[in-house]
Amino acid sequence: MCRYRSSLNLGISSCLSAWIVTAAADAPTVHVYNWYDYIGPTTLQDFKRDTGIEPVYDTFDSGEVLEAKLMTGHSGYDVVVASNFILPALIKAGALQKLDRSQLPNLKHIDPVLLEKLRANDPDNQYAIPYLWGTDGIGYNVEKVRAVLGEQAPVNSWDLLFKEENLAKLSQCGVGILDAPAEIMPIALHYLGLPPNSSNPDDYKKAEALMLKLRPYITYFNSSKIGSDLANGDICVALT
Structure with missing residues (x-):
């Protein structure tokens, strides 16, 4: 890939x-x-x-x-x-x-x-x-996400994963993210309103700060088991 x-x-x-x-x-x-x-x-x-x-x-x-x-x-x-x-x-x-x-x-x-x-x-x-x-996009278990975030969970928005208060709650049922920095960082940049393919080091420092803030709530970074874990209910949200 x-x-x-x-x-x-x-x-x-x-x-x-x-x-x-x-x-x-x-x-x-x-x-x-x-x-x-x-x-x-x-x-x-x-x-x-x-x-x-x-x-x-x-x-x-x-x-x-x-x-x-x-x-x-x-x-x-x-x-x-x-x-x-x-x-x-x-x-x-x-x-x-x-x-x-x-x-x-x-x-x-x-x-x-x-x-x-x-x-x-x-x-x-x-x-x-x-x-x-x-x-790349977000996959999620409808029932588990609604149980944690309610019926108005922002499933059509990057806020689902990149808003700290949402991710903190989702950590209860498990969050998996691709082990692919070259894909995840552009998404983080976009979420911050910065160019996804930026060449400005300061932009990447901001994206890094965002990911470090979110890291405690992420169950794991892995590209091989993330799909099966979501299907099996071992995690409730996957960025894959």
Whole structure:
């Protein structure tokens, strides 16, 4: 899952994911590193059946884990799904190899708008292609949230999470937030009325202060179990 943020008025963060070929290419198996829960249930079996190549598939639950592994060199992965904002660092470090476009006939079917967005971090789309994009938002358990905040709970507003008095009450039933600072900080900036993609350090200090104030009421930061925990009732609100 790659993270491309858009300054939408609703404070939603758009996400763009990229397939990337690393320097470990020529092996009898293909080693893939992807976000947790970002592949179809039969994709690996289908791939092996159709190609005869054995996929070795590992997952991670934060972009920082992925970046650290790739930046050490010799990760052993052939294909990784990375956040687009870390592409410049990976390219500069020589952690990626260029795509062989002659082996990618379906590139012509990829949305040119997504390719253009990816060029901001990978000029000429030499190292990566879009895989997924989506949006971040708030998921909540209707009954539990109403039990804590009442019938007028601000479920259609960022106030649900970013207003301290609301979050303090919601901590009784559990609050989970993505372990993805590059996505959460733009939302915090937007909530404060600041540019989501600000380049002003002072803006980020304000967003940091807000998050530090809210931190005691957040159950955890995690990207892999947040959806299942919300579905199971282990938490009542998720920023995911």
